[in-house]
Amino acid sequence: MPSDQPHAASKGRRERNKQRVRNQIYSSAVALFAEKGYEGTTIDDITERADVARGTFFNYFQRKDDLITEWAELRRRAVSKRLELPLSIGSTDVASVLHLCFATLAQVNEEERELSETMLSAWVKAGKPLTEAPHTAEVFARILRMGQERNQIDADVDATLVGDMLRDVYLGALYRWARHRSEPGELGDSLGTIVDIFLHGIVVRPADSANTAVL
Known part of the structure; x- marks a missing residue:
């Protein structure tokens, strides 16, 4: 045979x-x-x-646009691999996991600054953000659900919706970063600030006002 x-x-x-x-x-x-x-x-x-x-x-x-899809897919795989560590940390609070997640995203972008700038612009012009699956939003939602299981995030919060919101502000920060020449680490600082605002909010609570007045 x-x-x-x-x-x-x-x-x-x-x-x-x-x-x-x-x-x-x-x-x-x-x-x-x-x-x-x-x-x-x-x-x-x-x-x-x-x-x-x-x-x-x-x-x-x-067509040439297919190269944008290829870039986005390879980038998604690279990000997913980098995020394995933040998502596998079981003993850390959700705020630390989110910070580590955003720091990882910043690192991926800053490592190939010129290419990231060029391809982000092409990605947007080709309408890819509207047609591709929102992978980063799903990652953020997963982290938020983990926080809900640990009683660190309000159980009534819609994790999917907030995951989408975090993706929106992440992409916004990314576009601003890509439009101007910034110092190394600036994207990571910006994303870290975004996490803090999302976790702590911007509204002054009555108790905070009273404490401030006493001080």
């Missing part, structure tokens, strides 16, 4: 070669986006940098 091993090995080699070409096209594209901007980069630029035929590009990506 003939062995299936040669066929399996050949198939595995073909798949590895296909993945190698796909990675080559993608890495060439994002390098060009960082250098020339998304709008300033053409498919011909990408294929020339990747040293592949124009038709080869379309074997892997139907």
Whole structure:
């Protein structure tokens, strides 16, 4: 009976070669986006940098916008891997977990500043925030539910809604950061402030006013 091993090995080699070409096209594209901007980069630029035929590009990506989706998906995986630690901490209070989560997000963005700026702009212009699943919102909601289980977050709070709100302000801070040249660590400081405001609020409570008056 003939062995299936040669066929399996050949198939595995073909798949590895296909993945190698796909990675080559993608890495060439994002390098060009960082250098020339998304709008300033053409498919011909990408294929020339990747040293592949124009038709080869379309074997892997139907249009240039698909590279934005690829970037977003790879970024999501990287963020998810980084967040495994904050989400696995069982003994820390929810405020610390949220702070660590936002600090991780800031680190991911600041590590590739030029590319993050370029791709965030392209991501928004392509309407991706409206069509992609809100992964960060789901992470925030998960942390809030963990806080509710520990009686650290009001049980009546809609964790899904607040998770969406945290995602909204996170993206807002990210867009502001991407629009101007800031010092290293500034994004992390901004996101940390956002967490504090969400946890403590901005309204002065009567008891706080009375204490202030006495002081």
